[in-house]
Amino acid sequence: ETGVTQSPTHLIKTRGQQVTLRCSSQSGHNTVSWYQQALGQGPQFIFQYYREEENGRGNFPPRFSGLQFPNYSSELNVNALELDDSALYLCASSVPGSGNTIYFGEGSWLTVV
Amino acid sequence: SQQGEEDPQALSIQEGENATMNCSYKTSINNLQWYRQNSGRGLVHLILIRSNEREKHSGRLRVTLDTSKKSSSLLITASRAADTASYFCATVNSGGSNYKLTFGKGTLLTVNP
Numbered sequence: 001e002t003g004v005t006q007s008p009t010h011l012i013k014t015r016g017q018q019v020t021l022r023c024s025s026q027s028g029h030n031t032v033s034w035y036q037q038a039l040g041q042g043p044q045f046i047f048q049y050y051r052e053e054e055n056g057r058g059n060f061p062p063r064f065s066g067l068q069f070p071n072y073s074s075e076l077n078v079n080a081l082e083l084d085d086s087a088l089y090l091c092a093s094s095v096p097g098s099g100n101t102i103y104f105g106e107g108s109w110l111t112v113v
Numbered sequence: 114s115q116q117g118e119e120d121p122q123a124l125s126i127q128e129g130e131n132a133t134m135n136c137s138y139k140t141s142i143n144n145l146q147w148y149r150q151n152s153g154r155g156l157v158h159l160i161l162i163r164s165n166e167r168e169k170h171s172g173r174l175r176v177t178l179d180t181s182k183k184s185s186s187l188l189i190t191a192s193r194a195a196d197t198a199s200y201f202c203a204t205v206n207s208g209g210s211n212y213k214l215t216f217g218k219g220t221l222l223t224v225n226p
Contacts, residue, residue: 042201042216056213090155102214106155
């Protein structure tokens with residue numbers, strides 16, 4: 001039990017649609033990151049939020065955006081879905097400080113058809 | 114882009130045997146972490162080793178780090194069928210965001226009863 005909850009668990013969307021994935025972190029975990037994991041690959045860093053501000057971004061286009069809220073919840077939004085967006089999306093949270101354990105949720109499986 | 118590469122890509126052993134997985138990476142790191150992922154599920158943090166450490170133990174896990182060779186190994190002793198999972202190494206780069214993990218592609222470990 002990591003204390004990080006993601007929803008929905010699975011969803012199917014059509015190409016061109018928009019999707020919002022949600023994450024709820026432990027109290028006090030004011031750093032949250034999102035990762036995309038394609039089948040058979042390792043997770044790829046999308047972006048990170050700290051105190052409701054984006055403070056790091058991976059090699060993902062602007063149609064991937066996020067929000068972090070004061071209640072330790074966060075969202076990942078993806079616009080204009082493409083087939084290659086089909087993947088497991090993982091939310092990870094931690095308290096600030098190098099070397100602190102990062103806790104991952106179970107992920108949201110997104111299939112784009 | 115992937116920072117590290119795990120070796121081997123797949124490993125099949127008998128229960129009770131030891132399993133060794135290796136990870137190589139490319140840039141200077143702050144720390145290196147190992148994660149476990151059961152099929153299609155979230156990532157579970159196993160162990161973190163800092164760049165100034167050479168070896169670390171946790172239960173049946175032993176991790177080594179050789180920064181001169183930019184490599185790490187994860188040893189699981191006395192393996193059990195329940196250890197069957199994918200194992201990923203992930204690095205936190207020196208001078209970079211403390212929370213951006215760069216993952217390898219993983220090693221799929223199968224422990225046969």
